[in-house]
Amino acid sequence: MPEKKKFGTFAGVFTPSILTILGVIMYMRLGWVVGNAGLMGTLGIILIAHLIAVSTGLSVSSIATDKKIGAGGIYYVLSRSMGIPIGGSIGIALYVGTAFSIALYLIGFSESFNSYFGFGTTVDDLRITGTIALLALTVLAMISTSLALKAQFFILAAIAISLISIFLGTTEFAPHTVAMFSNDNSVSLEVVFAVFFPAVTGFTAGIAMSGDLKDPKKSIPIGTLAAIATGLIVYIVLAVFISFTVRPDVLRSDYNILMKIALFAPAVVAGIWGATLSSALGGILGGPRILQAMSIDKVTPRVFGKGRGSNNEPINALFLVFVIAEAGILIGELDVIARVVSMFYLTAYGFINISYFLESWANPDFQPSFKIKRWIGLLGFIACFSVMFKLDMIAMIAALVVITVLYYALQRKEVKIQSNDVWGSVWENVVNKGLKKIDAKEYQNTNWNPNIILFSGKSDHQKYLLELGKTVSGRTGIVTNFKLILDTKNNIPLRKTEQTIRDENFQELGIFGRQIKVDNIYSGITNIASTFGFSGVEPNTIMMGWPKGLENSIEYSKMTETLLHLDYNLLYLDFDRKAKFGNYGSVDFWWRETDSKNAEMMLNIARFIIASPRWDNPDIRVLFVNNNNVAVDLIHDKIAKLVEDLRVKVQIKIINNAVEQKPFYDIIAEESSSTDLTLVGIPDYKIEKQAEFVMKTNHLFKTIGSTLLVKASHNFNELDLDLTKNKTTEKQWV
Template identity: 80%
Template sequence: MAVGKKFGTFAGVFTPSILTILGVIMYMRLGWVVGNAGLIGAIMIIILAHVIAVSTGLSVSSVATDKKIGAGGVYYVLSRSMGIPIGGSIGIALYIGTAFSIALYLIGFAESFNNYFGFGTSINDVRLTGTIALVGLTALALISTSAAIKTQFFILAAIIVSLVAVFFGNSSFEPETVKMFSSEESIPLEVVFAVFFPAVTGFTAGIAMSGDLEDPKRSIPRGTLYAIGVGLIIYIALAVFLAYNVDSANLKSDYNILMKIALFAPAVVAGIWGATLSSALGGILGGPRILQAMSVDKVTPPIFGKGRGKNNEPVNALFLVFIIAEAGILIGELDVIARVVSMFYLTAYGFINISYFLESWANPDFQPTFKIKSWIGLLGFMACFAVMFKLDMLAMLGAFAVIAALYIWLQRKEVKLQSNDVWRSVWENVVNKGLKKIDAEVDEKSNWNPNIILFSGQSEHQSYLLQLGKTVSGRTGIVTNFKLILDKENNKPLKRTEQIVRDETFTDLGIFARQIKVSNIYDGITNIATTYGFSGVEPNTIMMGWPKGLENSTEYSKMTTTLIHLDYNLLYLDFDRNQKFGNYKTVDFWWRETDSKNAEMMLNIARFIIASPRWNETSIRVLFVNNNNVDKVLIHNKIHELVEDLRVSVEIIIINNAVEQKPFYDIIEDFSENTDLTVVGIPNFGVEKQAKFVLKTNHLFETIGSTLLVKAANNFNVLDLDFIKKE
């Protein structure tokens, strides 16, 4: 398909931007600003407003020179940088805001037009004139974008002539002394700033034409910054001129003062009409292109993505703009809408700035040809939201609520782009810096933050082991599940991309999942335990199902010895397939004199279990077997002290066994037969005793419910449970 005429910097960016900047605020309110704020106050307001304009202009210019800029202006920049949910929510808000702003401009035009020619000024008269103007401008845009762009040249000429007429006019209102600052009877400066600020929000009009530019990377930075710069110079020059030529009383009270001091008043009238009509025309040209770009990305209905002619003119999107703008004109009273609309613009500018800051800070592939300091984007972001808060907190909250709703909707819609957004780079940068900080700190027996390697196997009960693994890891712990695929030959390992498992079961629990081929299960577990992890977040715990029937396996014994040598915490779950975890109501922790390190680990597990939603109503008991006839009160007080330090609410039970000397496991059978989860420490035993321990433990599991065996690593503190020393 043939490509229609594209526009350069002056016609495509500078002209629509400067025409929106030099609008009704300059003609109808700048004198009022100077009268209330004084010359110095007015200049400060102008400069402060331009801090946002300049920082946003610099930010969008830098982003525009890094990657190809397509149609859609601000939407395109944000969606390709920060992702569809943010780009789309801001884009929709900007589209609606742009459509309503057209109504605002045309209502202003209609009031001035009707008043000048002596037509009616009732709300119905304003609606009629505004509607006629809207139909005319829409027809012009439908006939030809090129013709609309050329029309803007005539309007620009009219504005220039009007400014010349003002600067060369004769004033009979010269003040005796120039008022430099605001006085007590003047309107507060924040209110004056709120009235003036919309004057600097027009510089994105040119960016919206990005899809119709010959060279967006060149035109957007130049055209945008030139427009902002020229606007700043004109506003400051006009403020100085008005302060020295008109007294503050007339500046405050007479909105038409420029016409009265101009060399030729009709020239100013033509400038006002040109400014309002050109601003409306800029919205009519730019708004549909935002909607068209969003429809191409499937954010909005595809029907609005269809265009006409060589340049793919967004006709369908233009009709929707017409309907929204006409609705605004028919409403007539748009004060509340106007407040929220201005917030949408400020929100968009804030996100443009933070987008640049994040790109420059986190994205290693961000290489713009137009380079600026990254702090400029952060400054612009903070300035935008500070101004929003100061101007109208309720309108700001309204804008945020709408944008948040759009964001949530687009996230659920799951629209994907082929390009990556900046958030991945941000998280990678944060993780990188965090890992370096963690790795630089010496770990001196700090609180246990579990990083669990989980071997859950493949069975219908796998989900319960996964569930408990996530429970005992706590809110901030990490769990990585490994599926071991037995392949005796194992000549060809899985590709890296094939090793990553993305399954709904793991995603819902927040568990990372991997799968690898191994020639031997026990060697595979040992290899993973030896090599998996990286600096700063090394795994510290191995969790798996209890290995029944392996009491005579030398491979299992070798694996366990290696895991203990590597100083991992070990968690073995014997899962009761009939009772499962019962009602998630009772947990028993069994202590004995030899459980000095296991005890502290159990108390950490108890804290995590209580914090879990599924176990939050559970009753926890700590049961201690007193084999040495030590005073029960002494033991109870000591355990209570330990438990209280770790802020875990438990019931403490002391079982005297000095006389009967019943085997430890027999006592567990008596007390924990109906417990939903029993937690028992693994004692220190040599390889020669391992088979006997497994056999005894298997017998225990036949009589009680689900049981978790724990073996603490050396990083846990030794709790003094050998109370016989106290006698």
């Protein structure tokens, strides 16, 4: 197989870029821009447009010196930096924009060609000439990329000669005074800018050839920036020259004025035709390579990834470019096509700039040899979307909608490439800075922000414990489920990569999954509770299933004592395997005088349950057992005030028990037998009383449905539920 031919900086990047920059807009519309915007307005438009071009050129050049730049140019850069969904959606938009830009150049060519030879200049006439030119260039590209690039050297010479001829030309159209600004007869500056902007997009022609370059990391920065700088100088000098040479009214009405003022008109004609045809050829060469690269990555159909010959020429992709370009030619209006192309390129350039900004800000491995200031990328991003908004807000919204639809389509397609995008680094950076901010603040007794360590165990009803864990953690809480693998020897721990569990249930609920080996379940729980977490987001809650049959376990007692000493919130779920959570329609909270901290924690949990889509605004009751004959209305008012302060809507029920003195659990069994979820506080008891407490609790669980036992840490406020301690008040209640 013959060796693939590679190109250097001048032939592969600078020449195709500068020929596209000094193209149809310069010859056919720069005079019109000056005539409508005035000299100062034109210079402002040129500088703003080049602000975007320079920032984008700098950004892509910096990225190019850090990453391996493969075929596909800007698509390759974005897909490897920001991921396939964004890179692919912008790549598709850029590909379509490139194809439409071919139509832009060929319609410009047709205007000049038909006018010079006296052919018709109606829209249909331009369509015919443009189509013939498109066919000819497509055939040339199919014959040889190398031949097409060599032809560009002669065109570059023709452009240089045409510019010399223009600067040495006649001044018979010279104005009496130079118009510095636009007047009432002028087209709005927004429209003028939109028509002009494609003039500065040409530098992507060289980047699109990245797969055919000998040294992309060297050629792309040098060739791109040299082309942009050369274009900026030519446009400024030519705009100043035109404003002093031709009257504004002539500039606004005659698109061929440069040909008329030139010293030797045929030289300008050669320059116009060479520039427009070479720009179109640049799109014909570069566009298919973008589509080919996307197809190789499986973003677009694989059929477009197939090539021909030693250089793998993208023939199939070339045919699609032809179809899209022909559609643009059938539009027939150069100004309309220019505005469409502007939106596609501005969107792509905005993402290139933000890609560089994120890489330099978040990626510790980003070490380009071509270094620029980080803010340049951010400035370019803001400039792109500000200009889009100013030009045409509806078109901007439409472009972003298209990009968004493509993004989600590619995200669902789940295309994978052997490359890490920048988003992982971005999130790591955000999390790192956020943790430092959180850790720097002193802890204050505020609303509960749950960070739950969950020990669910593998069983048929595990998902219900996971579901409730996520419910009581709220929208922003963190839940980490630990699977404990009992290994009495425990000589070899699991590798770090093996400790992470990827499970559909976890991902759906937003729960982190971990697994570790332990030589003892209870000591394992204690060790995790003692060591897991890091500054800023320390775990504050332990949740697990209710332990049946462990009332006499010394190990379980020690574990409980340690968890209480560590001051965790404790949540134990006794899950009713038959009733489950019923219809997710009712929740009971049981309070007593000694439940002051547990009560506030229950009300915090109530907030999260109410907000849960699964529970769908259930009926929540707070039930208080009045063992001391306190006036019911006063208890009700006091609880209502506590509930109101915590912004939770509940029903309050006071159960008088001063006379009968029924056991607390018996009352719960009577009132909550049909409740979907019952919350009961765990009282303070001496550890030696654990067996008695567990046995009584087990008996209760036989008579009611799913129950969550709650033990709040000291971080919760004490709600004043002991209504007998103030004797003066008590006399008023009796």
